Every structure is written in structure tokens, then in C-alpha cells.
Amino acid sequence: MLLPGSPNVTPAAGLSFPDAGHGAVRLFRMQAMVGIRRREQRAERRSRRGSLSGRVGAAKGLRARGSDLRTQGPAQGWCARIPRMAATETDLVLERFVSETRSVVPTVAVWAHGSLALGDFQPGRSDLDLIAIVESPLDDGRRDRLAAMHQRLMDEEPAAARLHCSYMAASSLIEAEADHLTWAHGMILERPVTPVTRRELLDGGLTLHGPSPAELLPPLTHGQLEDFIRRDLAGFWLPATGKPLLWLRDVRVDLGLLVLARATVTLRDGRLITKGEALAELLELGAPADVVRDIRERRYAEPAPIGPVRRIRRGMRARAFVRRGINHALAPGAQHRPGIDRARRSPASGTGPRGLRHPGRPVRPSAVPTGVGALRPTSRAGPRR
Incomplete structure (x- = not known):
């Protein structure tokens, strides 16, 4: 699969490592300083996550009232495939995402793929890669509401910063090359759901809501x-x-x-x-x-x-x-x-899973939220971890 984000570095024409000289060393030192600052910021975010325990505890009532994500079918498999210590925060985000998505657009199914489905999920490092099947193509109004919903979720739930989702209309599931509305890297994009993602879903995608991938997705051709x-x-x-x-x-x-x-x-x-x-x-x-x-x-x-x-x-x-x-x-x-x-x-x-895709093409500047969108994809799965 779409992957990942620090600012692009455009190489000078004809530059190669042996000829880079002192200019390259200065650049590398600058990048090392930037890297140190980013590590400090990640450490700050991790410490803030530690303070979430009180809020998560307050949310136990929500989970106790029952969510199909924690008590039914494939969702139990999801909980078993991530480290237990992280299940609470991540599961809470997934519960809320499914609930809010269904309130914004008519939703047929929601599936998880990537590390979550393959059993290699690393809390705080792995992306939450999701696919939502919607009843019909999304008009501009629904696109704007989805963008606002994702932005609000990111603002209120730290774990949602790594949540990516492609929205596929039920009528276009068979079109392997078609672009679909996608939220990734803090912005709305258009990109296809690749054969790698489709294969992941068919082999072991996690069903968070609705029918399973095998019930809706056509098989890949030879x-x-x-x-x-x-x-x-x-x-x-x-x-x-x-x-x-x-x-x-x-x-x-x-x-x-x-x-x-x-x-x-x-x-x-x-x-x-x-x-x-x-x-x-x-x-x-x-x-x-x-x-x-x-x-x-x-x-x-x-x-x-x-x-x-x-x-x-x-x-x-x-x-x-x-x-x-x-x-x-x-x-x-x-x-x-x-x-x-x-x-x-x-x-x-x-x-990789999802084709380590290039992030895709941004749509309508008005639909792209500011702030978090600073994660600029470099190209197709151009890195998205």
C-alpha cells in the first residue's frame, strides 16, 4: 500500500553522494536537528497519551452499553491482534469512528486492513487503515462533512492522527482502477484501493461493521x-x-x-x-x-x-x-x-499492504483542513507508514 510524511526534499540537479561535499554535510546536520526536534515532539505526544487513562476510564460506560466492535464477530479478532495495553484507546477510536461515519453518510460496511489485519499492529506507530463502503457516490456536501468529522476526531483523539480511510461507493467495487475519496495525512485525497489492499481484505480483513469483504468485494483476476x-x-x-x-x-x-x-x-x-x-x-x-x-x-x-x-x-x-x-x-x-x-x-x-501507496491527489482546496495537513505526501504510497 499510500505512504507518510515529512516535508519533501528536492535534490539539486545532478547531485550525487560522492560529490555532495560540505553543502551536503550541512544539510544532513540540519536534518539531524530537525529529526531531534521531531523525536522530542513524539515524546511529548506519548506523555500526553499517558494522561488519557482518566478519559478512557470515563468512556467505559460507553463500551459497557455495548458496541458490536468489542462484543461481536470479527471485532473480537481485532482485539486479539493488537497488544492488550493499547486495545482500549485504539478500540475506542474505532468505535467512535464507525458511529460518527454512519451518522454522516449511509454506510454499508467498515473494514480494517494493513497491520491491523495482518497482526503486526504497533500502537503509536502503525496506521489504522480502514475502508468504508457507502451506499452511493459522495457529493460535495458529504465530502465536507466527512472532512470535518475526521478533523474533529483528530483534534479530540490522539490515536486518530494515524487513522486513514477510503470511501468506496457500493456501485464501484468492481472498478479496480477507480479513485475513491480518501482521508489520509490530515487531508482529503483521491486515490484507488489497490489490488494489494483488496487482497488483504479478502484474505483476512477485519469487519468492524456490516458484511465481510468476501461478501462484497469481487475476487482479483489472475x-x-x-x-x-x-x-x-x-x-x-x-x-x-x-x-x-x-x-x-x-x-x-x-x-x-x-x-x-x-x-x-x-x-x-x-x-x-x-x-x-x-x-x-x-x-x-x-x-x-x-x-x-x-x-x-x-x-x-x-x-x-x-x-x-x-x-x-x-x-x-x-x-x-x-x-x-x-x-x-x-x-x-x-x-x-x-x-x-x-x-x-x-x-x-x-x-506493502495497500500498495504502500502514493498518497493520491488532493481534492478541492476548500475541503482540505488546515493545520494537520502539513504532512505532505511525496508521491504514490510515496511513504505512508
Whole structure:
């Protein structure tokens, strides 16, 4: 799958790491300072979350009155797939989201996919990736009301900052390439629900309201998933390896390598894997062990700061590894050559769950809320964690 957000860094024409010189080092130091400030802001947000316990306790009455999210069917599976300590806050946000969405638009079903469905959900780091099936296409009035609802939810519930949702009209479920209204990164976008997301939903999507994905979504056609992955690789990730400054960002390194590993497994074995499983796959593919460890720590622990020189070297190695893997993935018959070393076997990707999608195209400036919209997507799943 749409992924993620810090401000874009546009590389100067012809710039490469070996020729970057002192100007690049100054840039890296500046970015390191920005990174430190962002870590401080994340720490502040985590400390504020700790003060939510009183409000969550006050909300127990709401849950006690009963919500189909906590007491029925697939929702029990959702609670079992996230760490118990985080179930209360996240579940409360999902309950409220489903309730408020149904009050704004006629809603047929609400499903969860991504880490939530694959069992690798990390509170405070993983996105809440949702799909809402609505009865009919949304007019401008309903779009505005949905944008206002999402903004209000973000303002009042810290966990909602990572909630993303695409709204699919029931009449357009069969149209795989169609764009759908999507809330992500604090703004309204238009983007498709990719074959990766559809496959996730069909294999194990969590039903939060209404019929299950298998009851409404048509099955993927033969080769549809693989074709999408190869197109995403060639159209987004391969060009990205030619932009060195992008690979100074943590999110680019993380997504680039994880997407590569997940795509490799999907093209080779026909199955989807979690980001945790992708980390193990990366080592088998020959990725630099220290870079893989760095990615793991950002997802599952508290990573140590990275200095400018190490950041440069890490970006160079990650970019070279991803480019080499993509070239092998796109080579004719690369996935089927019997004698190929696994470390050189092609990942083909641009897809994680949801295709690690590019964030999509913003719609109508009037519908885009201010403030939180500062998370600017760089391109298609251009990173969205």
C-alpha cells in the first residue's frame, strides 16, 4: 500500500553522494536537528497519551452499553491482534469512528486492513487503515462533512492522527482502477484501493461493521496483483532510487527496503507478509544487517540518533540495494531463474499492504483542513507508514 510524511526534499540537479561535499554535510546536520526536534515532539505526544487513562476510564460506560466492535464477530479478532495495553484507546477510536461515519453518510460496511489485519499492529506507530463502503457516490456536501468529522476526531483523539480511510461507493467495487475519496495525512485525497489492499481484505480483513469483504468485494483476476506490483516498482520506486537526498529520510529507507522484501515474497510465493516478516526476509536477500537493525529499532523500539556521516552511508547503501533488487525484479523471468542467488532474487514491489501507496491527489482546496495537513505526501504510497 499510500505512504507518510515529512516535508519533501528536492535534490539539486545532478547531485550525487560522492560529490555532495560540505553543502551536503550541512544539510544532513540540519536534518539531524530537525529529526531531534521531531523525536522530542513524539515524546511529548506519548506523555500526553499517558494522561488519557482518566478519559478512557470515563468512556467505559460507553463500551459497557455495548458496541458490536468489542462484543461481536470479527471485532473480537481485532482485539486479539493488537497488544492488550493499547486495545482500549485504539478500540475506542474505532468505535467512535464507525458511529460518527454512519451518522454522516449511509454506510454499508467498515473494514480494517494493513497491520491491523495482518497482526503486526504497533500502537503509536502503525496506521489504522480502514475502508468504508457507502451506499452511493459522495457529493460535495458529504465530502465536507466527512472532512470535518475526521478533523474533529483528530483534534479530540490522539490515536486518530494515524487513522486513514477510503470511501468506496457500493456501485464501484468492481472498478479496480477507480479513485475513491480518501482521508489520509490530515487531508482529503483521491486515490484507488489497490489490488494489494483488496487482497488483504479478502484474505483476512477485519469487519468492524456490516458484511465481510468476501461478501462484497469481487475476487482479483489472475495476475492482477503481480501486475500492479511490477507497475508500482517501475513507476514509483525505481525512479525514487535516482534521487539521493530522498534516502536521507528514515521513512524512505524503511519503506523502500520493506516494500522490496514484501514484493519479493508476493511475486515468488503469491502471499502477503507483515513488516516484521519482511525484516527477516531482508536479511535473506542480502540487505545490510545494520540497516535492517536500524529499521527494526524504529518500528519496535526506541532508535538511537543517527549522525550525518552515518546517514549518508546508510542512504547510499539502502538506495543501491533497492535499485539492484528492482532491476532484478523487472528483468524477464527474474523470479523463475533456477540458479539465481537469493540475495539477487528480485523483489518487486511498490506495494506493502495497500500498495504502500502514493498518497493520491488532493481534492478541492476548500475541503482540505488546515493545520494537520502539513504532512505532505511525496508521491504514490510515496511513504505512508
